[in-house]
Amino acid sequence: MIGQSLSLQSLSKHFGRAAAVDNVSFDIAAGEFVSVLGPSGSGKSTLLTMIAGFEPPSAGRIAIGGYDITGVAPNRRNIGMVFQKYALFPHMTVLQNVAFPLRMRGLAREAIKDRVKQMMELVQLVGFDERYPSQLSGGQQQRVAVARALVGEPPVLLMDEPLGALDKNLREAMQLEIKRIQTKLGATVVYVTHDQDEAMTMSDRVAVMAGGTLVQVGAPSDIYHRPRSAFVAQFVGKMNFIDGECQHDDADTCHIRVSTSLTLAVPSPALHGADRLRRGRAVRLAVRPESLSFAKTDGALALPGTVEAEIFVGPFRLYLLRLATFGQPVVQAQLATSTHVGPFARDERVTLYAARDAFHVFAAPEA
Amino acid sequence: MSIETDIANPGAARVKRPATAIDRPYGATLAVLLKGAVLAVILFYLVLPTLIILPISLGRADYIEFPPRELTFHWYRQYLLDPDWMAATWFSLKIALATSLSATVVGTLASLVLVRGDLPGKQALQALSLGPMVVPHIVFGVALYLIFAPLQLTGNFVGFLIAHTVLAVPYVLITVTAALQRFDFTLELAALSCGASRTRSFVLVVLPNIAPSIAVAAVFAFLSSFDEATVAFFISDTGGKTISRKMFEDIDFNLTPVIAAVSTILAGVSLLLMALIRSARQHP
Amino acid sequence: MADLLASPERPSPTVKPAGFRSARRGRTASRYTPVLSLALTAPLLLLLAVGFLYPIGALIKLSLFMPTLDLSAYRKIVEQPIYLAIMARTFRIALLVSILSFVLGYPVALAMASLNRRLATIAAAAVFIALWSPVLVRSYAWIVLLQRNGVVNTLMAQAGLINAPVKLLYNEGAVILATTHVLLPFMILPIFVALRSIPRELVPAARNLGAGPATAFLRVTLPLSLPGVFAGSVMCFILALGFYITPALVGGSGSMMVATLIGQQATVLLDWPFAAALSTTLLVATLVIVLVFRKAFSLSKGFASVD
Numbered sequence: 001m002i003g004q005s006l007s008l009q010s011l012s013k014h015f016g017r018a019a020a021v022d023n024v025s026f027d028i029a030a031g032e033f034v035s036v037l038g039p040s041g042s043g044k045s046t047l048l049t050m051i052a053g054f055e056p057p058s059a060g061r062i063a064i065g066g067y068d069i070t071g072v073a074p075n076r077r078n079i080g081m082v083f084q085k086y087a088l089f090p091h092m093t094v095l096q097n098v099a100f101p102l103r104m105r106g107l108a109r110e111a112i113k114d115r116v117k118q119m120m121e122l123v124q125l126v127g128f129d130e131r132y133p134s135q136l137s138g139g140q141q142q143r144v145a146v147a148r149a150l151v152g153e154p155p156v157l158l159m160d161e162p163l164g165a166l167d168k169n170l171r172e173a174m175q176l177e178i179k180r181i182q183t184k185l186g187a188t189v190v191y192v193t194h195d196q197d198e199a200m201t202m203s204d205r206v207a208v209m210a211g212g213t214l215v216q217v218g219a220p221s222d223i224y225h226r227p228r229s230a231f232v233a234q235f236v237g238k239m240n241f242i243d244g245e246c247q248h249d250d251a252d253t254c255h256i257r258v259s260t261s262l263t264l265a266v267p268s269p270a271l272h273g274a275d276r277l278r279r280g281r282a283v284r285l286a287v288r289p290e291s292l293s294f295a296k297t298d299g300a301l302a303l304p305g306t307v308e309a310e311i312f313v314g315p316f317r318l319y320l321l322r323l324a325t326f327g328q329p330v331v332q333a334q335l336a337t338s339t340h341v342g343p344f345a346r347d348e349r350v351t352l353y354a355a356r357d358a359f360h361v362f363a364a365p366e367a
Numbered sequence: 368m369s370i371e372t373d374i375a376n377p378g379a380a381r382v383k384r385p386a387t388a389i390d391r392p393y394g395a396t397l398a399v400l401l402k403g404a405v406l407a408v409i410l411f412y413l414v415l416p417t418l419i420i421l422p423i424s425l426g427r428a429d430y431i432e433f434p435p436r437e438l439t440f441h442w443y444r445q446y447l448l449d450p451d452w453m454a455a456t457w458f459s460l461k462i463a464l465a466t467s468l469s470a471t472v473v474g475t476l477a478s479l480v481l482v483r484g485d486l487p488g489k490q491a492l493q494a495l496s497l498g499p500m501v502v503p504h505i506v507f508g509v510a511l512y513l514i515f516a517p518l519q520l521t522g523n524f525v526g527f528l529i530a531h532t533v534l535a536v537p538y539v540l541i542t543v544t545a546a547l548q549r550f551d552f553t554l555e556l557a558a559l560s561c562g563a564s565r566t567r568s569f570v571l572v573v574l575p576n577i578a579p580s581i582a583v584a585a586v587f588a589f590l591s592s593f594d595e596a597t598v599a600f601f602i603s604d605t606g607g608k609t610i611s612r613k614m615f616e617d618i619d620f621n622l623t624p625v626i627a628a629v630s631t632i633l634a635g636v637s638l639l640l641m642a643l644i645r646s647a648r649q650h651p
Numbered sequence: 652m653a654d655l656l657a658s659p660e661r662p663s664p665t666v667k668p669a670g671f672r673s674a675r676r677g678r679t680a681s682r683y684t685p686v687l688s689l690a691l692t693a694p695l696l697l698l699l700a701v702g703f704l705y706p707i708g709a710l711i712k713l714s715l716f717m718p719t720l721d722l723s724a725y726r727k728i729v730e731q732p733i734y735l736a737i738m739a740r741t742f743r744i745a746l747l748v749s750i751l752s753f754v755l756g757y758p759v760a761l762a763m764a765s766l767n768r769r770l771a772t773i774a775a776a777a778v779f780i781a782l783w784s785p786v787l788v789r790s791y792a793w794i795v796l797l798q799r800n801g802v803v804n805t806l807m808a809q810a811g812l813i814n815a816p817v818k819l820l821y822n823e824g825a826v827i828l829a830t831t832h833v834l835l836p837f838m839i840l841p842i843f844v845a846l847r848s849i850p851r852e853l854v855p856a857a858r859n860l861g862a863g864p865a866t867a868f869l870r871v872t873l874p875l876s877l878p879g880v881f882a883g884s885v886m887c888f889i890l891a892l893g894f895y896i897t898p899a900l901v902g903g904s905g906s907m908m909v910a911t912l913i914g915q916q917a918t919v920l921l922d923w924p925f926a927a928a929l930s931t932t933l934l935v936a937t938l939v940i941v942l943v944f945r946k947a948f949s950l951s952k953g954f955a956s957v958d
Contacts, residue, residue: 052560053559054556054559073559073564074559075559075560075561075563075564075565075568076562077560078562079560081556081557081560083556083557084553085551085553087551087553087554087556087557088557089557089558089572090554090576091576100558100561100563100571101562104561104562104567105562152561152562158560
């Protein structure tokens with residue numbers, strides 16, 4: 001039956017001594033759309049391969065709908081999968097491709113015909129039955145791949161960077177299309193991608209992977225607004241980092257010295273369950289470009305800096321600003337084009353503002 | 368190259384301007400003509416032997432006559448009416464077809480392992496299986512004669528089948544492993560994820576996609592047997608000889624234009640089969 | 652058996668604890684297990700053992716044991732000047748054929764790799780015709796061309812160049828001419844493959860940097876095609892070394908090569924131990940060359956470009 005729960009328990013995969021996936025535990029609810037987001041080599045594809053059954057895990061357990069499928073052969077798992085380059089059978093027509101999973105299950109000819117017809121309507125490919133994959137555009141091939149993966153009503157649908165081969169506009173259209181189909185059918189989807197926008201747009205939850213482990217799992221807004229590590233903070237969305245030193249952390253507010261003359265009071269990391277920072281600890285202060293606003297300096301105010309460059313990006317202008325804090329880092333700030341406050345000259349002195357909650361504090365790696 | 372650099376450095380422009388046919392000095396044209404003539408002579412040398420046999424085979428005279436004074440299919444008729452030639456032809460065809468089948472099956476199965484298998488000593492097997500291409504055929508022929516003679520396998524279908532399959536297998540291995548290396552194995556994973564068993568995904572997905580290459584391998588194997596002469600020379604006998612062996616004997620003892628007719632047919636079959644493969648590959 | 656029955660729809664209840672047991676039962680879907688691999692290669696292994704290794708092994712054994720260890724057959728090769736002379740001639744002819752194949756083959760490979768499509772097609776067609784015409788047919792054609800009343804003599808007489816037929820056949824010249832013809836494609840194809848793999852923009856780049864056409868060829872094209880030249884030369888040399896058909900048909904007693912000698916000993920004089928010793932010597936020489944030059948010697952290189 002389509003849309004069942006998926007449970008990964010202490011899953012590991014070792015190639016020789018290296019662990020591609022290291023002790024991953026993760027529960028996905030029935031009908032949930034979860035993206036596994038990570039840079040290449042983070043183990044996300046290996047994770048998918050193990051769920052599909054193409055590689056046996058070195059340790060751990062996989063269960064679908066509460067039943068252990070760890071030792072089940074891939075062709076008996078009934079998992080739907082959409083591959084990176086679609087993997088459509090080039091010697092079969094669109095119809096034969098979509099009917100293939102049903103043929104393998106030994107369904108009656110009439111039943112196959114009806115089911116395939118429904119699927120073709122769902123993915124809006126009516127009339128393409130007799131074409132071969134090579135006669136289709138990238139987007140159409142993508143739809144065939146989705147139809148083939150879903151036609152057998154899989155309890156779990158796996159998607160391995162399925163939109164990577166498409167250009168930007170088509171990719172955005174297909175994101176919404178896949179989301180529409182998934183919602184309509186109530187499919188459980190595990191979607192592997194390295195594209196954070198894709199993960200944000202489509203998912204109920206995002207699982208960020210790095211070095212074979214899950215570093216944070218949460219709703220897209222959670223991941224974006226409350227990154228739990230400097231890695232997640234910089235991997236998801238744009239992020240500025242400002243080096244500083246902890247002056248005092250009272251588990252509610254943390255006072256960070258960012259230059260010899262300036263100390264900022266920001267939310268303590270202890271609010272998210274991290275340890276309280278001790279005095280003198282080197283930290284990295286993170287703040288997103290769109291959280292920063294700034295104006296020409298008219299007096300002596302916090303976070304002073306100078307303008308390095310101004311870049312027009314369409315809906316907003318991106319500024320590169322050099323802060324007068326430790327190490328003089330260059331940070332990015334975005335201002336909506338409509339609220340343009342410039343023009344700014346190069347090296348013009350400005351002052352940056354951000355809401356207190358916009359700052360995240362991460363302990364810097366110990367020297 | 369921008370205009371500015373040309374202006375800044377007028378000397379460079381002269382060096383960099385590509386030479387065209389129009390502004391080539393006279394000497395260069397002569398060199399081109401000379402190069403063309405040399406190439407034409409070499410190409411003529413390459414095709415001459417193949418092209419000369421056709422007019423010879425169509426001549427009327429009992430001896431080799433060039434250019435032929437009168438064109439006739441007389442020698443082709445002689446070939447078709449001669450029971451010895453016919454026996455040798457059928458024997459060769461039987462062996463070549465059987466060799467093609469056995470070498471293709473044996474080679475394709477082994478190719479799967481060479482590309483995707485887990486087998487200790489795979490490298491050694493690969494080197495060994497290409498051995499028949501390296502070992503001089505005279506050595507292999509004499510060795511086979513030594514073994515086959517006491518077993519009465521000379522002039523024998525089974526003896527030839529073994530010998531020619533050994534010689535044909537490397538061609539199959541090279542062709543099919545190349546096809547398997549080109550094949551995208553995610554297609555097989557896709558078939559598995561669609562519920563197909565290993566066997567069915569091989570039969571329904573892998574096989575249809577490498578089938579053209581297997582067909583090519585089968586033709587290579589067929590021709591390698593049909594045209595094989597050295598080993599056939601040693602393991603034939605009066606009771607069973609291939610068309611190559613019969614030709615070899617007749618060239619030595621009875622040089623009639625029938626041989627030219629047979630040669631034309633042999634070359635025609637080979638070239639036609641290979642040309643078919645080539646065009647099928649270019650326009651799938 | 653459990654995994655045959657288990658499927659998400661018809662699941663087996665989860666009784667076993669998480670961990671290694673289930674993991675070990677799985678297998679990598681993209682590879683064949685050793686057992687399956689062995690089963691699939693078994694026919695080939697059997698074929699090579701029975702039809703290849705055993706006969707060659709028996710031949711080597713025959714050359715060494717009769718029935719106890721006896722090297723007299725090998726001593727015969729070394730002690731009788733006529734056999735040493737044949738060995739030396741074989742090496743000399745093989746070397747000459749390789750050099751000649753390079754000289755004649757390189758321009759053809761260049762033409763095949765040329766950007767001029769008509770030229771490339773014509774050259775490729777000529778190589779195709781030569782390569783796929785049976786060796787025996789081509790050897791016969793050389794007899795037709797070169798014999799006393801053959802095509803060449805006839806045409807020369809008609810042109811008034813000669814009064815009496817010239818002896819063109821059954822000598823070393825005929826052997827070299829015909830053998831070079833047969834082996835030429837094996838030189839051309841590896842060179843062509845090497846030339847074709849040279850990035851198209853390199854020669855224009857060299858020209859742009861001030862190199863003339865000759866310099867560009869000598870400093871860019873030629874060095875980059877050397878792997879192909881090397882592979883083709885090794886291939887031609889070892890094939891020429893053990894070549895039987897053509898030298899046996901167009902050569903005479905004064906131009907005998909090792910392969911012809913082996914054939915004569917085995918079929919006419921029936922001196923089997925001696926034929927076996929000569930065969931073993933030829934085999935060892937070939938294998939040594941292949942092993943020494945194995946990096947250059949890529950069997951599939953030239954062959955893959957043929958089809």
